[in-house]
Amino acid sequence: MSKPLRITAVKGMNDILPPESARWEWLEAVVRRAMAAHAFRNVRTPIMEHTQLFTRGLGEVTDIVEKEMYSFEDRQDQHGHADHLSLRPENTAGVVRAAAEHNLLYDGGKRLYYMGPMFRRERPQRGRYRQFHQIGAEALGFGGPEVDAELILLAAHLWAELGIRHWRLELNCLGQPDERRGHRAALIAYFEAHQGQLDEDARRRLHSNPLRILDTKNPAMQALVEGAPKLIDHLGEASRAHFQAVQDVLAANGIAFAINPRLVRGLDYYNLTVFEFITEHLGAQGTLCGGGRYDYLIEQIGGKPAPAVGWALGVERVLELLKEEGVAVPDPVPDAYAVIPDAGGVPQAMRCLRALRARGVAVQMHAGGEAGLGSMKSQFKKADGSGARFALIFGADEVAAGEVTVKALRDGAGAQARRPLADPATWADSLKSPA
Numbered sequence: 001m002s003k004p005l006r007i008t009a010v011k012g013m014n015d016i017l018p019p020e021s022a023r024w025e026w027l028e029a030v031v032r033r034a035m036a037a038h039a040f041r042n043v044r045t046p047i048m049e050h051t052q053l054f055t056r057g058l059g060e061v062t063d064i065v066e067k068e069m070y071s072f073e074d075r076q077d078q079h080g081h082a083d084h085l086s087l088r089p090e091n092t093a094g095v096v097r098a099a100a101e102h103n104l105l106y107d108g109g110k111r112l113y114y115m116g117p118m119f120r121r122e123r124p125q126r127g128r129y130r131q132f133h134q135i136g137a138e139a140l141g142f143g144g145p146e147v148d149a150e151l152i153l154l155a156a157h158l159w160a161e162l163g164i165r166h167w168r169l170e171l172n173c174l175g176q177p178d179e180r181r182g183h184r185a186a187l188i189a190y191f192e193a194h195q196g197q198l199d200e201d202a203r204r205r206l207h208s209n210p211l212r213i214l215d216t217k218n219p220a221m222q223a224l225v226e227g228a229p230k231l232i233d234h235l236g237e238a239s240r241a242h243f244q245a246v247q248d249v250l251a252a253n254g255i256a257f258a259i260n261p262r263l264v265r266g267l268d269y270y271n272l273t274v275f276e277f278i279t280e281h282l283g284a285q286g287t288l289c290g291g292g293r294y295d296y297l298i299e300q301i302g303g304k305p306a307p308a309v310g311w312a313l314g315v316e317r318v319l320e321l322l323k324e325e326g327v328a329v330p331d332p333v334p335d336a337y338a339v340i341p342d343a344g345g346v347p348q349a350m351r352c353l354r355a356l357r358a359r360g361v362a363v364q365m366h367a368g369g370e371a372g373l374g375s376m377k378s379q380f381k382k383a384d385g386s387g388a389r390f391a392l393i394f395g396a397d398e399v400a401a402g403e404v405t406v407k408a409l410r411d412g413a414g415a416q417a418r419r420p421l422a423d424p425a426t427w428a429d430s431l432k433s434p435a
């Protein structure tokens with residue numbers, strides 16, 4: 001006999017189930033409040049885009065585009081044309097595409113945020129998945145250093161609201177394209193002079209993306225990379241002033257940071273400020289949030305030139321860190337559990353529950369099986385297990401008298417009172433948990 005087919009989730013893609021999903025909802029609610037406090041507005045773009053958006057936007061020779069995208073050719077239309085599509089590996093390019101397509105910047109800059117799944121075919125491990133979730137903030141149409149600083153402060157605000165304490169901030173300035181070209185030439189010359197010490201990855205990147213060699217994790221190349229020409233020495237007056245202005249705001253706000261000249265980020269589109277929030281508490285995948293300025297991306301994908309700056313954080317990693325730090329997230333429990341000893345009471349009970357729910361009371365109704373609703377004892381066991389503060393008992397006597405018994409299950413356990421079924425509005429609030 002053949003084994004029954006058991007279909008599982010795709011490798012590296014996770015189901016998010018209760019009670020874990022409550023932690024996601026809590027985090028998302030904190031984020032929405034934080035975004036509103038900074039006047040960022042929500043955007044939702046498709047999960048799938050034309051592959052070209054990413055090859056043009058992120059750069060052909062980035063890891064993501066070279067090996068990690070889920071790309072496919074769509075079915076042909078009646079003219080024999082088929083689109084090349086990709087699941088989004090990140091969402092800055094999508095947001096920028098949407099802003100350009102809808103001329104969102106016609107009346108000035110926009111502060112936007114998004115939340116949602118991203119897809120990268122990476123080797124799954126702790127903190128690294130193939131479907132993962134990002135929350136991102138993007139400020140489009142603003143060129144000044146105060147907006148770079150505002151975005152960094154927004155992330156720091158979020159950590160504080162979430163109760164995350166173990167983070168540090170690294171900053172760098174990638175300058176402007178002409179400054180980078182000067183540095184790139186110096187870098188290629190330096191690595192060419194030390195060809196023998198390059199690993200295979202570095203040799204491959206030497207002429208295509210030498211900046212990424214600085215990002216190497218290979219211990220054998222650390223000394224070589226340490227001694228490489230620094231971009232910071234190739235920056236002109238304006239870039240230095242921009243970088244200094246960002247640092248001044250952070251310093252005035254008591255945000256500690258370290259300048260890391262080797263911080264280059266994985267994508268091609270950044271210029272001037274780049275930054276990462278890192279934690280030591282998550283092992284190898286310690287980058288919580290990364291971002292920077294990308295003044296040339298909008299133009300690169302065919303929009304009207306406009307400066308921009310943004311970041312994205314990894315939701316799975318932030319949630320993992322919350323656990324590591326012991327941050328307690330409230331698990332939602334119903335305010336009340338409806339015990340219905342006799343099936344004859346069901347219609348009346350459900351009428352009452354509807355009225356309570358409409359007034360914001362969270363009520364879990366007892367539900368039975370084929371054999372009926374079950375004994376009082378088993379219903380009370382369920383009521384206890386639900387975590388509810390009150391049991392609502394719709395017994396035959398009560399219902400006949402037009403009433404329901406409200407019994408405290410936790411604070412003052414056992415205390416009970418009869419309430420009128422006709423008028424739930426008068427007592428609904430007494431069931432709600434104190435906020």
Ligand code: AMP
Binds near residue numbers: 127266288316
């Ligand atoms: P990036 O777009 O690569 O700068 O990533 C921004 C953030 O998303 C990172 O700092 C991580 O927190 C998170 N992230 C990136 N890739 C993954 C992944 N494969 N799995 C989980 N989180 C990720």
